[in-house]
Amino acid sequence: MSATSAEAIFARMTAQGDLMLAQLDRWAAETPDKVFLHYGEDGVRLTFAEVAAHADRLAAGLAGQGIGKGDRVAVLTRNSLVAALSLFGIFRAGAVYAPINFNLTGGLLAYQLSDAAPALLITDPSFLPALAPIQDEIRIPALALHHPAPGDHDFEPAPEIPAGLPAPLDLAELAAPGRPVPRVEVGPFDPAAIIYTSGTTGPAKGVLLGHRWINQYSFFGRPLANADDAIYCDLPMYHVAGAFWLLGVATWSGQTIGIWDKFSPAKFWDRVAECGATSATLLDVMIPRLMSAPERPDDRDNTLMRVHMQPFNANHHAFARRFGIDIVTVGFGQTESGAVFAGVIDEFPEGQGTPPAFWRGMPKAEILAAARDLGRVIFDGREDLPKGLMGAINPLYELGVLDETDAPAAPGEVGQLCLRPRVPGMILQGYINKPDATLKVLSNCWFHTGDAVRCVDEARGLHVFVDRMGGFFRVRGENVSSFEVETALARHPAVRAAAAIPLPAAEGDEDDIAAFVELEDGATLTAEELAAHAAAEMPKYMRPRHLRILDALPVTPTSKIEKYKLRAALLAELDAEKAPA
Known part of the structure; x- marks a missing residue:
C-alpha cells in the first residue's frame, strides 16, 4: 500500500482522531498552560486548560436548559472569542454548532434563524435591534446574551430586550462553575455543525456536517506545522475556514491561534507580530489590499512563512518576495465537500524567504517532505504557473470533470467538478430542510460542486479553476x-x-x-x-x-x-x- 494511497491517508487521518473536542482535551492534559486562544481585540489569552474548562462549564449550563445530543445551538456574534468558546461548549454538550452570518438583517436574518431552528441562541446586546423587527418571524425558545464589559472593544450600552423575545439568560452565568458536566457519547458521523453557504449567488443553504468532515477538512494542513507554530485568523467563525480550517488545524496540532474579528490591511502585520504567527490564510481581495500599502525596508521582518491563498493569486511570488514568505499553498474547498485540491509552492531556495531570526516551527525541508508524504505536488514559485491553479486532487476523493449530462468531458475541456468520496464521512450530510436540493447536488452518485474546472496536466492530476458554472456568460x-x-x-x-x-x-x-x-x-x-x-x-x-x-x-x-x-x-x-x- 502506497503512503499516498487513499487507504494510507485515511488511516493516518482517523488515527489522529475524528473529534475536534477530543484534541482540545488532549492538549489540555499534555500542555495545560500553553496559550491556545490569543484574542487580539481585547488582549485575552486563554490556555488549553482554560478553554477546556470553559467548554465543560458551558456544556453543563446548556444541559441545565435541556439541550443535549443533536440539538442545535445558534451563535450570532461578531466576537470571535465568544464564538470559538461557544463552539467547544456546544460540542461538549453533544449539540450542533449553528453559527449565523452576523451581517444579515431583516428577512435574510429571519430566514437563517428560522431555517436553523435552534433550541437556544447565543448572541450579544448589539444584535437585539436587528432581532426586534423579525421577532414574529422566528421562534427562539431560549436566548443567552454575552455582555461585553466596559473597556472591551465591543462594549456598548445594552438596549431594551424586545418584548417578543424570551427573557435572556446571561452567558457568563450559563457558563458558571458548579453544575455537573454532561458526558455525551459522540461519534464521527454524528452531526457537528450547520454552516450556511455564502449566498453570494443565491439563497444560502444550511449545510449539515458531521464530526469526521471537520477532521478531513483540516487534515491536509496539519502535517505542515507543529506545536511550535502559530496561526493567524481574522476569518469569521460562521465560516468553515475560520471555525474548522484555522481553528481546527490549531486544535489538532496544539498551536496557538491569534484571532481577530475582521481583516484589517493596516493592522495585519502588527497582529502577526503580536501572536507570532507563522501561517495565515488570505482570501481574494486581501492580497491586493496588503500589497497596496507603501513598501517598507522591514517588510520581510516578520514570522509569517506560510500563506494559504485561495483562490490562487497570480501575484503570489511578488507577495512572497516582498514579505519574505517561503511557502504558499493553494487549493480548492467548499462548505459541502471540504478540502478537495491542494498544491504547495516553494517560493525561494532555502534561506531566501523568512529571515532566520524570525523563523519558528518546522524546518522548511521537513515541511516539504511532509507535503510529499501527502501526495502534494510541489511547484517552483519562480516559474509561471497556470491561472486558477488548484493543485492535485485529495486522494480520498474520486474526481470527475463532467458535462451537462454527467458524462466525462473531453480531455482538456472545461466541465463541472464532481466528486465521489472513497471513504465515509467526507462530504455534507445534506442541506437542512431542502431534500430536493440535496438530491439534486448528489444526483447520479456524484457530488456536484457547481464549479467549472479543466485538467491541465493529466500525469500529475493538476486542475485549474475556471469559474462558477453560473459564472459563464453567453455573449x-x-x-x-x-x-x-x-x-x-x-x-x-x-x-x-x-x-x-x-x-x-x-x-x-x-x-x-x-x-x-x-x-x-x-x-x-x-x-x-x-x-x-x-x-x-x-x-x-x-x-x-x-x-x-x-x-x-x-x-x-x-x-x-x-x-x-x-x-x-x-x-x-x-x-x-x-x-x-
Missing part, C-alpha cells in the same frame, strides 16, 4: 468567463480588484457583461481610460457593456465579492434611466 455566440474578464481588467496598474457579472442583453437572449473595479489607494482612472484598457486587453465580444468604478467592492467577511449586490444596484440604476421623466 454574441461565445462563452465568456467572469474570471477572464476580471483578470484582464485587473492588469491595469490602477485597478486593485474587479468583479464581472452577467445582465440580460439589451438585444437578443444572451448576456451583456457588467464590470466593476476598485482602484488602488491614490489612483485615478476614468471610465473612458478603463474602456480603452479593456479594448486593448480583450476581444470585442468580451468587453463589458457596462463599466463602473467604485470606492470599494462590497465583500463578505471572508472577502468574497458580493456580486448579487452589484447586480441589484446596477439593474436599479438602469431601470431608473428607462423610467419616464
Whole structure:
C-alpha cells in the first residue's frame, strides 16, 4: 500500500482522531498552560486548560436548559472569542454548532434563524435591534446574551430586550462553575455543525456536517506545522475556514491561534507580530489590499512563512518576495465537500524567504517532505504557473470533470467538478430542510460542486479553476468567463480588484457583461481610460457593456465579492434611466 494511497491517508487521518473536542482535551492534559486562544481585540489569552474548562462549564449550563445530543445551538456574534468558546461548549454538550452570518438583517436574518431552528441562541446586546423587527418571524425558545464589559472593544450600552423575545439568560452565568458536566457519547458521523453557504449567488443553504468532515477538512494542513507554530485568523467563525480550517488545524496540532474579528490591511502585520504567527490564510481581495500599502525596508521582518491563498493569486511570488514568505499553498474547498485540491509552492531556495531570526516551527525541508508524504505536488514559485491553479486532487476523493449530462468531458475541456468520496464521512450530510436540493447536488452518485474546472496536466492530476458554472456568460455566440474578464481588467496598474457579472442583453437572449473595479489607494482612472484598457486587453465580444468604478467592492467577511449586490444596484440604476421623466 502506497503512503499516498487513499487507504494510507485515511488511516493516518482517523488515527489522529475524528473529534475536534477530543484534541482540545488532549492538549489540555499534555500542555495545560500553553496559550491556545490569543484574542487580539481585547488582549485575552486563554490556555488549553482554560478553554477546556470553559467548554465543560458551558456544556453543563446548556444541559441545565435541556439541550443535549443533536440539538442545535445558534451563535450570532461578531466576537470571535465568544464564538470559538461557544463552539467547544456546544460540542461538549453533544449539540450542533449553528453559527449565523452576523451581517444579515431583516428577512435574510429571519430566514437563517428560522431555517436553523435552534433550541437556544447565543448572541450579544448589539444584535437585539436587528432581532426586534423579525421577532414574529422566528421562534427562539431560549436566548443567552454575552455582555461585553466596559473597556472591551465591543462594549456598548445594552438596549431594551424586545418584548417578543424570551427573557435572556446571561452567558457568563450559563457558563458558571458548579453544575455537573454532561458526558455525551459522540461519534464521527454524528452531526457537528450547520454552516450556511455564502449566498453570494443565491439563497444560502444550511449545510449539515458531521464530526469526521471537520477532521478531513483540516487534515491536509496539519502535517505542515507543529506545536511550535502559530496561526493567524481574522476569518469569521460562521465560516468553515475560520471555525474548522484555522481553528481546527490549531486544535489538532496544539498551536496557538491569534484571532481577530475582521481583516484589517493596516493592522495585519502588527497582529502577526503580536501572536507570532507563522501561517495565515488570505482570501481574494486581501492580497491586493496588503500589497497596496507603501513598501517598507522591514517588510520581510516578520514570522509569517506560510500563506494559504485561495483562490490562487497570480501575484503570489511578488507577495512572497516582498514579505519574505517561503511557502504558499493553494487549493480548492467548499462548505459541502471540504478540502478537495491542494498544491504547495516553494517560493525561494532555502534561506531566501523568512529571515532566520524570525523563523519558528518546522524546518522548511521537513515541511516539504511532509507535503510529499501527502501526495502534494510541489511547484517552483519562480516559474509561471497556470491561472486558477488548484493543485492535485485529495486522494480520498474520486474526481470527475463532467458535462451537462454527467458524462466525462473531453480531455482538456472545461466541465463541472464532481466528486465521489472513497471513504465515509467526507462530504455534507445534506442541506437542512431542502431534500430536493440535496438530491439534486448528489444526483447520479456524484457530488456536484457547481464549479467549472479543466485538467491541465493529466500525469500529475493538476486542475485549474475556471469559474462558477453560473459564472459563464453567453455573449454574441461565445462563452465568456467572469474570471477572464476580471483578470484582464485587473492588469491595469490602477485597478486593485474587479468583479464581472452577467445582465440580460439589451438585444437578443444572451448576456451583456457588467464590470466593476476598485482602484488602488491614490489612483485615478476614468471610465473612458478603463474602456480603452479593456479594448486593448480583450476581444470585442468580451468587453463589458457596462463599466463602473467604485470606492470599494462590497465583500463578505471572508472577502468574497458580493456580486448579487452589484447586480441589484446596477439593474436599479438602469431601470431608473428607462423610467419616464
